[in-house]
Each structure stands twice: as structure tokens, then as C-alpha cells.
Amino acid sequence: MSEYRIRLYKDSDYEKVREIFADGIKEHTAKAFHFSLRLPRVWAFFLVTFLLFSQITGSLLVSILALIIDIGFVFLLHKLIYVSYVQHCLDDDMLDIPKYYLQRDGYCFWVAESSGEIAGMVAAIPPNHHQADRQVELKRLSVPRKYRGQGIAKALCRTVIDFARRRGSEAVILETSYPQVDAWRLYEKMGFRRMRTFFAPELVAKLIGFTILFYQYDLPVHR
Template sequence: MPDYVIRLYKDSDYEVVRDIFSRGIKEHTKTAFFHTLSLPHIWALLLAVFLALLQTTGSYLLSTMVVSLSVAGLWLTNRHVYGTYVADSLATDMMNICKYYLQRDGYCFWVAELAGEVVGMVAAIPPNSPTGENQVELKRLSVPTKHRGKGIAKALCSTVIDYARKRGSSAVVLSTSLSQYDASKLYLKMGFRRTTTAYAPFTFAKFIDFRTLFYQYDIPVQR
């Protein structure tokens, strides 16, 4: 039997839940940055800048400094993407979690607790589906690094699936960023399938290859 329990969110969880969410999102900055650096067009651009400056100024030092500043700009761009997302989320649905998730039909928020400590979180909302399908969207799944590998994320994911099944929903849907490799692996192991991929809706998303992956778990019809 697992040592942790999954329970509904309560107001005393507020600060730790917001902290888990913030840290969980921002930790992907490094992965996203190295993915950006691995792109062929980024390498080509950096090389072109270096050679153009070297030919123009004849200075290896200046050329190297400008390229280094360009790389730093790529880091700051990725950090800004995640930082902005966190700030927007903390100012909207994560501002008043109880009111947003527990006082509205079709919304819910759970935490995982281990030895009195909150060690994970997940939420469910009605998706903004243009087809009007009866689905549930999994949101805010996060487990701190030190508590991973204990099956907590899987249990939280299963909680949302069970919630959707009890509501008679046809599927659970979710979205995650390309750099969240572990999350994608978890969803595939849980039986989700990737439905589509799209560039995030912000400037330079295509340039830094910042994509959003969409997944769906189909709930079998009970006969």
C-alpha cells in the first residue's frame, strides 16, 4: 500500500501548492533552453553572426562575446516563457484555488499527502471544446523532484480519470510542453494518446521550437 493519500485541496494547502506549481513549471526552462540550442537553424544563425562579425571587425573576442550574448538571450527567452506562464496562472485560477476549483460544477482539485506533507497536486476542469464533447481536462499535475518515482503522479492522474469516469465523460484531455519529457512518458504509460501538436501562441515560439503537445485518454463505454 502507498504511504501517501490523495485528498481534496483545502485552504491550508495554499502556499505549498502554489510553490509546487511554480517550481514544477520553471524547472523546465533548462530543458527547453538546451532543446533550442540543439536546433540546426539556431546553430546556423549563431555561426553566421560569429563569421560576419569576425570578418567585419577581425576580433575573435568581440565575435565570441556577441555570440555568447545571443545564447544568453535564448536562455532569457525560454525563462520568460515559463515565468510569464507561472505569473499568469498564479494571478488567475491559482489565486483563489478553493473558489475556482471546488465551488464550480465540473471543476476539482486534489493533493497528495505524505506524512502530513503535500507532495503533489492535480486539477480537473471542463475543457474548452468546440465540439461540446463531455470531456474532462487534466490540469496542474505536479510532484516535487524529491518525491518522484513513488507512483504519486500516476495516482493523481488516475484520480482525474476516475473523476471523469464517474461523471460519465467520454475522455480526459490535457496539454503539456515539448520539454516536459517525463510528463509525456507518464501519459503514454497511462494509456493516453497524442492527438496533435501545435506551436505555443506567442512571438518566437516557432523560432525556438516551443510546442504544445495534446493528449487524450478515451474512457471505455460501460455496458
Template sequence: MADYHIRLYQDSDYDMVRDIFVCGITEPYPASFRHTFSLPRVWILILAVFLLALITTGSPIVSFIAVIMVILVLLLMNRAMFFFYARRCLATDMLDIRKNYLQRDGCGFWVAESAGEIVGIVAAAPFPHGQNQVELKRLSVPKKHRGKGLGKALCKTVIDFAQKYGYEAVVLESSIFRKDSIRLYKRLGFRITGTYHQNHFFLKFIDYLDIVFQYDLS
């Protein structure tokens, strides 16, 4: 028997929900940074910076410092990318969850609770780019609570919600760095319908790829 239950969000949940959301959004940052340094073009950039500094100054020490600066910039930009998105969400739909989800038609926001602690969150809202589709959003389960079926149960909550309200499909978007989430969606029967790069130079440079999934209800 599961030691948790899933219920609708309450205003008293906000602080725990916000913390879970931010931790979940920023969690892929190390994977993103490792991926950045697996790209040949990044190493070409580092080599070019080293050689340019060496030719310009004639100092290997200055050249190594220049390389370290490039690495630090890439590190900080990777980090900023995730935290910028988290701040943007906290200033928009996550600012007032009741207003943006519970008081809007076709939307919902649920939490998984265990022993008085929030151990997972998920939301649903009409997908703006599809006809009669609902988007699974804000799914997050803290690391220490994984392996208990929480992610699966939260996803099925949205699927049941979509079936109840007559949606034709559940869709979601996830980044390539969320390996655990991708495996979960595939196990549940979601199929990949597309991939795309965000329209931002740095995101394209580090090959940040978003994956679109769909679960058909018909």
C-alpha cells in the same frame, strides 16, 4: 501500502501548492535550453552573428562577445518563457483555487499528502475545446517524491472524477520537454491526438512543441 493519501484541496494548502506548481512548471527550462542549442538554425544564427560582427568590426574579440550575448539572450528568453507562464497562471486560475476549481461545476483540485506535507497536486476542469471532455491540469510531483506512484494516483483521481460525472474523455496538454510525464501518460493509456506550436515567434524558433493527449472513457 502507500504512505500518502489524496484529498481535496484546502485553503491552508495554498503556499505549498503554489511552490510545487511553480517548481513543476519551470522544471523543463534546462531541457528546453539544451533543445534550443540542438537546432541547426540556432547555430546558423550564431555563426551569422559572429561573421557579421567580424566583418563590421574586424575584431575576433568583439565577435566572440556578440556570440556570448546571443547565447545569453537565448538563455534568458528560455527561462522567461516558463516563468511568464507560471506568473500568468498564479494571476488567473491558481490565484483562488477554491473559487476557480472547488466552487465550479465539473471542476476539482486535489493534493497528495504525506506526513503533513503536500507531495503532489492535480486539477480538473471542463476542456474548453472539446465536447463533454475534462482537462487534467496542474499535475506536479516534486522530484524527491517521485517513484512512489504519486503521478499515477493523481491521474487516476481525475479519471475517476471524469467517470463519476459522465465525461466522455480526459484530455491534457504537455510539452515535449516533460519526458517523465509523457511516459506516465502513455503507460496509463492516454493516446496522442495532436501536436501544435504556440503562436509566438520565439516558441516556434526554438521548436517548442505541445502534445495533446486523450484518455477515452467510453
């Protein structure tokens, strides 16, 4: 197990941090696709396609090909969701990390460093709702595959929790997606409570069952 330290982000981390973020998000495409294949409505869609082409063409081969195309289409939908999300973030908060995270009150960005390499990352922001002054939102947590299983993700989570505690916040909140099984299992082991589950608002996301999980970690309030 390699040793690591957690420190504030610096400019020389830019390219690697963006790469880790993009790779970490995109790797969930296959898991999300497999999750969709367990949904009755997705199979109902496949069945309708198969029966429709079977009736129109009378060809089993054509019907099977149409079914294969449908399955590929569902996979591409998942890929589009993740790729679009990554591009949006790279053009938004991940475009100028110091300006977005290090030069604003209530924001911060850390990396884990091991043997001179970036071994993980995490950020904190004020939530975009009426409890922003009482909560901290954990964002952008990602650890490359080669560094997983070493407690780095837990340490990064604790960094955000400690940040929130120092600010006198009442809770740390976060959102993740259902296919990110390792992530939400980690959060639950650390004491985060799942507060609600909901579909992403886009119609396509609802069709393929893209589920968002909302978690909260309560902090003791000192009066």
C-alpha cells in the same frame, strides 16, 4: 517508499501548492533550452551572428563574445516563457483555488499528502471548446522532486480519470510541452495517446522550438 493519500484541496494547502506549481514549471527551463540548442534554425541564428560580427569588427574575440551573448539571450527567452506562464497562472486560476476549482461544476482540485506534507497536486476542468460536456482536461499536475518515483503522479492521473468516468465523460485530455519528458512519458505509459504536436503561437516560441503536445485518454462509453 512513504505512504500517501489523495484528498481534496483545503485552504491550508494554499502557499505550498502555489510553491510546488511554480517550482515544477520553472525547472523545465534548462531542458527546454537544451532542446533548442539541437534545432538547426537556432544554430543558423548563432552562425549569422558570429559571421556578421566577424565581418564588421574583424575580431575573433568580439565575434565569440557576441555568440555567447546570443546563447545567453536564447536561455533568457526560455526563462521568460516559463516565468511569465507561472505568474499568469498564479494571478489567474491559482489565485483563488476554492472559487475557481471547488465551487464550479466540472472542476476539481486534489493534493497528495504524505506525512503531513503536500506531495503532489492535480486539477480537472471542462475543456474550453465545443466538447466540454464530453471531456475533462487534466491540469496542474506536479510532484516535488523528493516524492517522485513513488507512483504519486500516476495516482493523481487516475484520480482525474476516475473523476471523468464518474461524470460520464468520453475522454481525458491534456497539454504538455516537449521538454517535460518525464511527464509525457508517464502519460503514454498510462494509455494517453498523443493526438497532435504544435508550436506555441507566439513568434518567439516558434523561433526557439517551444513545442506543445496534446494527449487524450479515451474512456469507455456506457449507453
